[in-house]
Amino acid sequence: MPPYIHFNHEEFGSIVKKDYTFTFAGTVSEVHIQDEIPTLDTIFTDMGQKGPRPASLLICDENTLPIARKITGEDPGVPICTLQSGEEKKTWGSVEKILGAAKAVGLGRDGIFIAAGGGVISDLTAFAASIYMRGSRLCIVSTTLLGMVDAAVGGKTGFDLFGVKNFAGTFFPAAQIYLPVESLKTLPKNEWKSGMAELIKTAVLDRDEEFFRLLKSFKGDFPRGDKLIDCIARSVALKGRIVEADPKETGTERALLNLGHTFGHALESVAGLGRLSHGEAVAWGMARSCELGLALGITPKDRADAIISLLRSFAYETAAPHPLMETDAETFLKALGGDKKKKGGKLTFIVPAAQGGQLVSDTAEKPITEFLLKNLVNGGSSKIKNLTTNHTKNTN
Amino acid sequence: MPPYIHFNHEEFGSIVKKDYTFTFAGTVSEVHIQDEIPTLDTIFTDMGQKGPRPASLLICDENTLPIARKITGEDPGVPICTLQSGEEKKTWGSVEKILGAAKAVGLGRDGIFIAAGGGVISDLTAFAASIYMRGSRLCIVSTTLLGMVDAAVGGKTGFDLFGVKNFAGTFFPAAQIYLPVESLKTLPKNEWKSGMAELIKTAVLDRDEEFFRLLKSFKGDFPRGDKLIDCIARSVALKGRIVEADPKETGTERALLNLGHTFGHALESVAGLGRLSHGEAVAWGMARSCELGLALGITPKDRADAIISLLRSFAYETAAPHPLMETDAETFLKALGGDKKKKGGKLTFIVPAAQGGQLVSDTAEKPITEFLLKNLVNGGSSKIKNLTTNHTKNTN
Numbered sequence: 001m002p003p004y005i006h007f008n009h010e011e012f013g014s015i016v017k018k019d020y021t022f023t024f025a026g027t028v029s030e031v032h033i034q035d036e037i038p039t040l041d042t043i044f045t046d047m048g049q050k051g052p053r054p055a056s057l058l059i060c061d062e063n064t065l066p067i068a069r070k071i072t073g074e075d076p077g078v079p080i081c082t083l084q085s086g087e088e089k090k091t092w093g094s095v096e097k098i099l100g101a102a103k104a105v106g107l108g109r110d111g112i113f114i115a116a117g118g119g120v121i122s123d124l125t126a127f128a129a130s131i132y133m134r135g136s137r138l139c140i141v142s143t144t145l146l147g148m149v150d151a152a153v154g155g156k157t158g159f160d161l162f163g164v165k166n167f168a169g170t171f172f173p174a175a176q177i178y179l180p181v182e183s184l185k186t187l188p189k190n191e192w193k194s195g196m197a198e199l200i201k202t203a204v205l206d207r208d209e210e211f212f213r214l215l216k217s218f219k220g221d222f223p224r225g226d227k228l229i230d231c232i233a234r235s236v237a238l239k240g241r242i243v244e245a246d247p248k249e250t251g252t253e254r255a256l257l258n259l260g261h262t263f264g265h266a267l268e269s270v271a272g273l274g275r276l277s278h279g280e281a282v283a284w285g286m287a288r289s290c291e292l293g294l295a296l297g298i299t300p301k302d303r304a305d306a307i308i309s310l311l312r313s314f315a316y317e318t319a320a321p322h323p324l325m326e327t328d329a330e331t332f333l334k335a336l337g338g339d340k341k342k343k344g345g346k347l348t349f350i351v352p353a354a355q356g357g358q359l360v361s362d363t364a365e366k367p368i369t370e371f372l373l374k375n376l377v378n379g380g381s382s383k384i385k386n387l388t389t390n391h392t393k394n395t396n
Numbered sequence: 397m398p399p400y401i402h403f404n405h406e407e408f409g410s411i412v413k414k415d416y417t418f419t420f421a422g423t424v425s426e427v428h429i430q431d432e433i434p435t436l437d438t439i440f441t442d443m444g445q446k447g448p449r450p451a452s453l454l455i456c457d458e459n460t461l462p463i464a465r466k467i468t469g470e471d472p473g474v475p476i477c478t479l480q481s482g483e484e485k486k487t488w489g490s491v492e493k494i495l496g497a498a499k500a501v502g503l504g505r506d507g508i509f510i511a512a513g514g515g516v517i518s519d520l521t522a523f524a525a526s527i528y529m530r531g532s533r534l535c536i537v538s539t540t541l542l543g544m545v546d547a548a549v550g551g552k553t554g555f556d557l558f559g560v561k562n563f564a565g566t567f568f569p570a571a572q573i574y575l576p577v578e579s580l581k582t583l584p585k586n587e588w589k590s591g592m593a594e595l596i597k598t599a600v601l602d603r604d605e606e607f608f609r610l611l612k613s614f615k616g617d618f619p620r621g622d623k624l625i626d627c628i629a630r631s632v633a634l635k636g637r638i639v640e641a642d643p644k645e646t647g648t649e650r651a652l653l654n655l656g657h658t659f660g661h662a663l664e665s666v667a668g669l670g671r672l673s674h675g676e677a678v679a680w681g682m683a684r685s686c687e688l689g690l691a692l693g694i695t696p697k698d699r700a701d702a703i704i705s706l707l708r709s710f711a712y713e714t715a716a717p718h719p720l721m722e723t724d725a726e727t728f729l730k731a732l733g734g735d736k737k738k739k740g741g742k743l744t745f746i747v748p749a750a751q752g753g754q755l756v757s758d759t760a761e762k763p764i765t766e767f768l769l770k771n772l773v774n775g776g777s778s779k780i781k782n783l784t785t786n787h788t789k790n791t792n
Contacts, residue, residue: 026422092488096557103558106733131527131564134552135644156530161492162499168527170566248531337502 016226018233022240024155024173025247031153031240033232037070037180040078043139046176047112053077055105056112059098059125061085064117064143067183071116071141078114079105083121087274090120090160092168098128102136112137115174118144118191119151119278122174123166126157130172140174143183145195146279149202149235152177154243154257160273165265171248179232192222194279196314201259201282202235204307205242207355211235212310220313256357259350260285263376266335271324283316288376291320292360293351295371300354307352320376329373336372412622414629418636420551420569421643427549427636429628433466433576436474439535442572443508449473451501452508455494455521457481460513460539463579467512467537474510475501479517483670486516486556488564494524498532505529511570514540514587515547515674518570519562522553526568536570539579541591542675545598545631548573550639550653556669561661567644575628588618590675592710597655597678598631600703601638603752608706616709652753655746656681659772662731667720679712682748684772687716688756689747691767696750703748716772725769732768 017034030046032038038046044053058080060068068080081101083094102111113136115125122140129138142152158169184192203211211234214227223231239257246253263285268276290307293299311318325332336347347362347369362368413430426442428434434442440449454476456464464476477497479490498507509532511521518536525534538548554565580588599607607630610623619627635653642649660681664672686703689695707714721728732743743758743765758764 092492096488099564100558103560103563131554131566134554134565134567158527158530162496164499167499168495169530170527171530 016229018229020233020236020240022153022173022244024243025171027155027173027175029153029155029173029175029177029240031177031179031236033148033179033181033229033236035180036182037067038141038178040072040075043071043112043114043141043176043178047137047139049112054110054112055107056114057081057098057102057105057107058114058116059083059101059121059128060116061089061121064121064183067141067143068116071114083124085117085120087120087160087278090124090165090273092159092161094124095128095131095159098125099132102128102132107132107136109133109136112139114139114141116141116143118142118147122147122151123156123158123169126155126172126174127159127169130157130170135172138172138174139176139178141178141180141183143180144187144191145184145232146191146198146277147195148179148232149195149239150198150278152179153236153239155247163269163273165268165273173247179236181228181232184228190277193314193316194277196222197260197279197283197286197311197316199231199235200307200310200314201257201286202238204286204352205256205259205357206234206238209355211238212306216306216310216313220315252359255348255359256350259352259357260289262336262347262349263288266332267322267325269335270327270332271322275324276322280316283311283314284318284320284322287311287316287318288320289349289351291375292349292368292371293353293358295375296351296360296366296368298358298360299352303352303354332376333369333372412625414625416629416632416636418549418569418640420639421567423551423569423571425549425551425569425571425573425636427573427575427632429544429575429577429625429632431576432578433463434537434574436468436471439467439508439510439537439572439574443533443535445508450506450508451503452510453477453494453498453501453503454510454512455479455497455517455524456512457485457517460517460579463537463539464512467510479520481513481516483516483556483674486520486561486669488555488557490520491524491527491555494521495528498524498528503528503532505532508533508535510535510537512537512539514538514543518543518547519552519554519565522551522568522570523555523565526553526566531568534568534570535572535574537574537576537579539576540583540587541580541628542587542594542673543591544575544628545591545635546594546674548575549632549635551643559665559669561664561669569643575632577624577628580624586673589710589712590673592618593656593675593679593682593707593712595627595631596703596706596710597653597682598634600682600748601652601655601753602630602634605751607634608702612702612706612709614709616711648755651744651755652746655748655753656685658732658743658745659684662728663718663721665731666723666728667718671720672718676712679707679710680714680716680718683707683712683714684716685745685747687771688745688764688767689749689754691771692747692756692762692764694754694756695748699748699750728772729765729768 020031022029056078058068058078061083062085072078113125113129115122129136140152142148155171155173157172158166161167203215260282264281268281290304294304308318350357416427418425452474454464454474457479458481468474509521509525511518525532536548538544551567551569553568554562557563599611656678660677664677683704686700690700704714746753
């Protein structure tokens with residue numbers, strides 16, 4: 001068990017509540033960044049529930065059960081469904097467990113699924129809510145830094161299948177989203193590190209460089225108090241605006257949020273799901289994106305250096321091949337190809353531009369696959385050489 | 397194996413193609429009622445695919461494999477995924493098989509899932525397409541009368557879970573829908589009977605009684621040729637209009653299409669999924685709706701008689717209890733309560749009105765549960781009496 005970071009409650013107690021309202025493909029999502037964990041009364045009121053409460057269900061994991069109990073208080077009216085924790089439980093089996101619990105409780109289409117947990121719990125709960133009676137009501141109480149700045153806002157739901165992260169899923173934005181920093185008080189250090197990578201990613205995408213400068217100023221310490229709230233708020237605001245512009249990732253706007261993710265997901269797949277945190281994988285993927293952007297002449301040298309330097313200040317592994325990447329060139333490329341961000345059979349990547357990010361595709365003019373074979377994998381050099389030769393032949 | 401009804405091809409050859417375009421919650425669905433089974437060229441063109449075709453997948457069952465082969469012709473570019481046939485295969489396992497085949501084929505988000513089959517195949521394929529990479533592209537070639545007039549149009553997808561029909565699902569309208577009557581040439585008689593019940597249901601809901609008179613004029617014979625096309629077109633047109641008005645059944649419009657279904661689904665559940673056809677269950681449910689509507693003073697006596705008489709002319713079982721309903725009062729009521737049409741904890745039903753249909757809820761003023769206990773189940777009379785007494789006590 002990793003060491004816990006302990007905060008004085010005072011550090012969280014003075015915080016001003018920040019609220020955002022987004023509209024994702026016609027669905028209104030309200031986000032509340034606040035100190036305290038919400039109560040059932042607050043949730044039902046915010047969900048617009050007047051009169052008798054419908055049968056509802058709260059979903060958590062072993063780690064967030066105390067938070068779930070804090071939400072329900074003494075109220076036995078909303079039963080708690082507790083799942084095992086961890087990315088390796090992000091399966092259809094867990095979705096079925098939630099659906100079974102909802103059936104047992106007698107949830108109607110007007111019933112509310114309340115997720116209390118990190119990204120795994122909110123993705124699973126949101127997926128279950130999206131297919132229960134073809135769509136029920138959803139509220140997310142996000143309890144990890146990563147969940148707050150990544151999974152909770154934007155409507156992506158899903159679970160892992162065939163060893164591929166989020167292989168199956170839906171778009172189903174939550175009506176009410178609570179990001180209570182009180183719940184971070186007991187968050188393990190590796191979870192802070194995982195969330196930090198997504199904050200850095202958002203800062204890189206922000207065309208206003210103030211967010212990036214703010215993260216640099218922390219010199220590798222995780223932000224706390226008002227600075228933490230400021231970081232979460234900036235991240236939520238930018239993500240919300242991007243998702244509003246391209247809710248279902250049919251355009252190129254939302255794809256920007258995948259910076260570091262195509263590489264990161266592939267690393268997670270070949271390392272074995274759950275062996276490194278999402279944030280560590282994304283941080284490593286951002287370093288790869290910087291190298292790729294440099295090779296393509298899109299990322300300026302000083303920007304790539306600044307991003308990798310910021311990643312290193314938070315002790316992320318940025319070198320290739322990654323220590324957990326025990327694989328050859330073909331396997332890693334296959335894992336890259338299995339990522340759902342592929343479009344029209346072409347691999348696409350986001351790389352840092354002079355400002356913000358830019359989408360690039362693997363084409364004859366931009367031989368990304370070739371670059372990857374040369375730089376990212378630890379197969380035997382002769383094998384890589386052969387593959388590169390073949391690739392060159394094919395594109396001639 | 398039930399006897400096949402054989403048609404001369406001439407009976408289908410002279411038919412005029414009828415096209416409808418609907419917009420369901422922002423998604424355009426084009427419906428083609430036509431003689432011939434479409435080819436891949438037609439499908440890709442109608443799907444707006446210009447240039448190279450993306451990796452795509454055709455899904456069928458053992459019965460519709462010949463139709464699937466007719467669609468692909470000699471083209472090996474679109475692989476066929478063949479499922480076992482039958483309602484009892486409408487499971488997560490089948491969804492996973494489709495998703496696995498799509499992964500093996502390398503389907504991208506721009507790939508097209510093509511369903512070739514009846515309601516089970518189209519519901520499963522549409523669900524898989526809706527969660528594959530959070531929503532891929534979908535085309536349905538409906539090959540049964542029931543599929544054409546029920547599952548193909550309107551965007552409901554799903555599969556059975558925990559013994560409940562369509563327990564999990566999504567709204568995901570197909571972009572292109574083909575209803576080729578050529579595929580009905582080899583349709584077994586029981587499948588005709590299953591589809592006929594949905595045609596009768598739609599005719600009952602149609603405020604213009606011409607459709608109902610048309611069905612009566614068949615005197616129990618299944619329609620063929622132009623009359624068949626006419627029936628399918630009327631059914632599609634009415635259903636399309638209703639779904640356009642209330643795509644996700646959040647209002648009361650779309651709920652009208654559930655006429656006979658709350659009773660029918662409960663019967664299917666207690667009889668054991670797959671033991672009687674959907675149409676037989678819905679027909680029996682419509683007879684129950686007539687009785688309930690009569691008891692509530694909503695359905696005029698002569699209308700109830702006309703509907704039950706039409707059902708009987710097509711040899712549907714209309715008497716309660718149904719021969720396959722080996723259950724007591726409580727079990728049947730529980731099955732009714734498990735149906736996903738429940739709202740706010742209340743059972744709701746559609747009953748025939750003087751014209752069209754009307755939604756009613758179980759309330760103190762309209763003690764539907766009490767009526768059901770008295771009329772629909774074959775438990776011991778003393779037990780039913782006790783339950784009725786309890787119920788009366790509770791509502792006093």
